[in-house]
Amino acid sequence: KAGVTQTPRYLIKTRGQQVTLSCSPISGHRSVSWYQQTPGQGLQFLFEYFSETQRNKGNFPGRFSGRQFSNSRSEMNVSTLELGDSALYLCASSLIGDRNQPQHFGDGTRLSIL
Amino acid sequence: AQSVTQLGSHVSVSEGALVLLRCNYSSSVPPYLFWYVQYPNQGLQLLLKYTTGATLVKGINGFEAEFKKSETSFHLTKPSAHMSDAAEYFCAVSQTGANNLFFGTGTRLTVIP
Numbered sequence: 001k002a003g004v005t006q007t008p009r010y011l012i013k014t015r016g017q018q019v020t021l022s023c024s025p026i027s028g029h030r031s032v033s034w035y036q037q038t039p040g041q042g043l044q045f046l047f048e049y050f051s052e053t054q055r056n057k058g059n060f061p062g063r064f065s066g067r068q069f070s071n072s073r074s075e076m077n078v079s080t081l082e083l084g085d086s087a088l089y090l091c092a093s094s095l096i097g098d099r100n101q102p103q104h105f106g107d108g109t110r111l112s113i114l
Numbered sequence: 115a116q117s118v119t120q121l122g123s124h125v126s127v128s129e130g131a132l133v134l135l136r137c138n139y140s141s142s143v144p145p146y147l148f149w150y151v152q153y154p155n156q157g158l159q160l161l162l163k164y165t166t167g168a169t170l171v172k173g174i175n176g177f178e179a180e181f182k183k184s185e186t187s188f189h190l191t192k193p194s195a196h197m198s199d200a201a202e203y204f205c206a207v208s209q210t211g212a213n214n215l216f217f218g219t220g221t222r223l224t225v226i227p
Contacts, residue, residue, distance in 0.1 A: 004157070031213055043204065043217035056214055090157055094213065100146065100165050103215065105157035 002027065004106035006091050012112045018079040021109045025072050025093030031055075032074040033103060034066060037088040046089075049074050050096070078111075086113045116141045116207045120218035128226045133192040135221045137179075137205030140186065146208040147188045148215065149179055153201045161203075164188060175199070200225045 005024040013019050025032050034046040045058040049068035066076045072093075078085055088110050092103035121136040139145050146165050150158040162173025169181040179190045188205060202222045206215040 006157075033214055035215075042219050043206075043215075045214040045216070048213050050213075058214065092158075098213065102148065102160045102163055103213070105150075105159070107155070107157045 004091055004093050004104055006089075006106035006109050008109060009107065010110050010112075012114060013081050014114050015081055015083060017081050018077065019081060019111060021076045021078075021089055021091075021111070023074045023076070023091030023093075023106060025074070025091075026104055029093035029095055029104070030072050031094045031096060032068055032072065033092045033094075034074070034076050035090045035092065036060075037090060037108070038086070043090070046076070081113050083113050085111065087111060116145065116216045118205050118207050118216055118218035120203075120205050120221050122221055123219065124222050124224065126224040126226055127195045129197055130194050133177075133190070133195045133199065133223065135190040135203050135205075135223065137188045137190065137218060138186050139188060139205070139207050141207055147179075147181060148206045148208070149173065149177070149188075149190050150204045150206060150217075151201045152204065152220075158204065161190070195223075195225045197225050197227060199223060 007022045031050045033048040037043045048056040052068045063079045068074045088108045090108045092105045094101045094103045117140045119138045148163045149161040161177050162171045164171045164181045172178045177192045202220045204220045205218040
């Protein structure tokens with residue numbers, strides 16, 4: 001069974017640009033969550049999608065958005081990029097998003113802002 | 115509100131020695147607790163989880179953790195460290211009524227040959 005797949009693995013952008021990251025969950029998983037990992041702030045929750053609806057959101061500005069498609073694949077978009085957005089963005093999937101179920105993480109997309 | 119504190123950002127042990135990584139949590143409701151491991155340039159891999167039931171939880175790669183409600187702790191242990199255990203370890207608690215995880219700041223484990 002394939003794991004969580006995130007594309008691209010590495011991305012370099014400049015300030016002011018926008019970026020879209022993609023996440024394909026494990027087959028059958030309907031919940032997709034996104035996390036940002038930085039040396040200074042650690043791992044922080046961005047948002048969770050379930051059945052194409054955003055179900056939960058962390059404390060990030062509106063420049064960070066996402067969506068989920070009918071096949072459970074998810075995309076995350078960041079507009080007007082800032083230097084502080086440089087981070088490893090991790091996607092995690094679980095079956096139905098119940099907190100009893102573990103989240104399975106992808107290897108992440110490393111975003112560098114110049 | 116939920117939060118996690120991991121004591122010690124860096125821990126070094128000799129190969130074959132006991133591994134002890136500390137995690138204390140704060141939760142207003144019975145917590146669901148997790149330990150994840152992260153190897154360089156990779157995502158997070160679940161080691162073990164505590165939801166309900168037995169307080170001693172066994173995970174992969176010989177790791178285990180004990181939930182101690184009186185101490186609000188969920189420390190991770192392994193009797194004998196292996197070189198392949200060198201990685202960063204994260205303790206996490208799940209939010210009530212939601213699926214997102216609150217992570218500790220992580221502990222980097224170094225294994226000395």
